[in-house]
Amino acid sequence: MKEIDIEEEIIGTLEGMLGESVLGSKSPRPRRVYIHVKPAAHKRAISALLQAFPSTIISTITGIDLGETIEINYHFWCGKAEVTIRTNLSKSKPEIETITDIVPGASLYEREVHDLLGVKFANHPNLTRLLLPESWPENSYPLRKDWNPKQTGEIHDSSEKTLTIGETRTESNGGSLVNVIVGPQHPALHEPERFLFKLDGEVVVDVEPRLGYAHRGIEKAAEHLMFFQDVHLVERVCGICNVAHTTCFCQAVEALGKIEIPSRAKYLRTIVHEFNRIHSHLLLLGIAGLEIGFESLFQYLWRDRETVLDLTEKLTGNRVMAEYSTIGGVRRDLTPILGDEIKKKLQKIRDRLSFYKEVFQSDPTIELRTKGIGVLSEEKALKLCVVGPVARGSGVKSDVRKHDPYAAYEDAPFKEILYKDGDSWSRLMVRLEEVGESIEIITWAVDNIPSGPYRIRVPRRMPRGESLSRVEAPRGELIHYVKGNGTAYPERVKIRSPTLANIISFREMIRGCYVADIPAVLASLDPCFSCTDRMVFVDEKNGRRWIWSMNDLKARRRDS
Structure with missing residues (x-):
């Protein structure tokens, strides 16, 4: 049967x-x-x-x-x-x-x-x-085909209509909540975001995120560029996850056009994809150390990150924006000499991972600031549909590489890292252990890469149809949906980055935490935007306002 x-x-x-x-x-x-x-x-x-x-x-x-x-x-x-x-x-x-x-x-x-x-x-x-400014004209929808930007005009008023500063609100118990506006700018991160926190004393009662500060209309722009031009465009969605975006988009277009890329190209995509993951995880783990007051850990981790960036440059020609994947394969090949160098240098990083793991497991500062802080239960993680290390830190199996394999991952030997506690520490440990798994994947790919071409010629025009591509970006499941209309231009390109899936869980994580916990919990989420440049504090009972800088918050963190 x-x-x-x-x-x-x-x-x-x-x-x-x-x-x-x-x-x-x-x-x-x-x-x-x-x-x-x-x-x-x-x-x-x-x-x-x-x-x-x-x-x-x-x-x-x-x-x-x-x-x-x-x-x-x-x-x-x-x-x-x-x-x-x-x-x-x-x-x-x-x-x-x-x-x-x-x-x-x-x-x-x-x-x-x-x-x-x-x-x-x-x-x-x-x-x-969610994305457009509050002053955006009504009945003007940029993703509609008949939308005319000239009719929208210039947007001069940047006021946030949803933000009520200094408005008095007394609770039923006679107390009052304080508004804490975090963001939208912060020098440690490249993309802005704003949070409106509601505080009861030092305890976070609720938070309202506001996106859109870095919205650049890439989906709309993609409709006016040819498929091969869009490869360069989607790579600019995120400087850290650029390889994931190009891989995801190219896979979607290749599925649309029924294009089978060479096996060697699949292995090369896997190698650079894992370089991208190691770079991102080490960057985040270093920032997490910095935010909780462990600056030497930040320096150690970013030192090893430099090695990964150097190897990425030797393979792709660029340190950060790889410009490596393209429709039909990749742009450069791997030489045996570079393959040996990659294995040798990654082995040194793997040897140091045991030291980093011991630090995260035994250092009292890390334990105090991350264990039992910002908890997201497995049930809540499933309910809110979070992805990546955020989901796996709550015990949810969500690795696209395992469950919907692409490139060479169907044959790659690696395990899905899971932690059950759902706190900030668990999310950081998932990323730390995934660095080791990424090194194993790269080493295996270099040793087993098949011979043959690494790129094939493809037509500029793609047939009518649609395709949805998924990859496991460093922050989790990344989605690219592409609809073709029979021309060289896509009818629609839809991108959903992992941060949009995960940011909704921050509200659940931060409730009940202290003000001093905000940087560590937010870092464990690994959002792809900046958030904590300055905090405007407003006592809703008497209207008193004051400002704390990031250094003020850190000083408060150390005193608490």
Whole structure:
């Protein structure tokens, strides 16, 4: 008896539960399923998927302007395949029921689609701006095809309408909360972000994140560039995760065009991808040491990071922006001499990992500032659909390299690092141990890389169709969705970075923590933006205002 494929099982299960509400289904390649349902049935379809596969998490939501309608694609990872549940809405009145009551992790994704495409998600608990400034004109949606930037005009007013400074609010017990605005600028990080903390004395009661300060319209720009030009564009999404973005985008385009790249190229992508991971993890672990007052640890870790950057430059020609992956393969080959050098230098870093692990496990400063601080339970991690080291630090298996392998990872020998405690220390330890696994992967890839070409010629035009690509970026699952229209230009490019998936969990982590814990908990999240340049403190009871710098907060941290 023939064993039923997972794709057939998913389609059969949902069609059986939804009946005539299913308008169509397909599985264009392994571990990818698309289900088209009637507009009123999207929530029932998602509930059915959750019922059949309880560990299902949402990856993102993609909105596409199709002219007369707006297509909404809900992308889910069900543990075995990426399932896209789609429906179409009238463009004249694009409204659909929210799914945040059954999938809380969808909150920011719905706000993003509302912001950029004007879709109203009925009964959403907080359907406010996420990326665009508060002063952005109403009824101006940049991801719609008929959007004209000239009609938007210049945005001069940068006021934050959602921010109420100095407004008095007395609690029912007679006390008052204090607003603490953290960000949006900080010299240690490159991308801005703002948090509005609510404090009861020294204890954090709640936090409201505000994104969009570094939003550059890359998805919109990608529609006006050819596929091969977009490779360079998407690499600029993140300087640290640049390899992950180009790998993810190139895989999506190659799947769209049914392009099979050489085996040698897959191994080379794996090598540079793991260089990127080691560089990112060592950078974050050093910053975490700096934020908790362990500056010598910062210096040690960044010293070893320099070795990785040097090796990356020798392989790709660039230290940070690798410009390595391209549609059809990679741009440069690996020589035997460089392969031997890579193994030799990475062995030195691997020898020092045992020392770093001992420091993280036994140093009293690290223990005091990270153990039992910023806890995210496994149940909450699944509910909020977090990814990467944040999820694995709470015991959730989420490594795309293991569960949806790409490049050469299907054959690579490595283990998925999991910690169960869900605190800041666990998230840092996941990254530290993953450095060792990355070294093992690179060493294996160098020793076993097949011969042959490392790049093939590909056409500029891509066929009509769609493709969703997933990779395990240093911060977690990275999504690139690409829709082709038969030309050299994409119809739609959707990017969901891991930080957008994880930032929603910061609210859960920081509640009940002290002000002094904010830097360490935020560092353990490894957000891809800056956050703690200055803090404006406002006592809502008497309106008194004052400012603390980052150094003031650190001094307070050491005194506490």
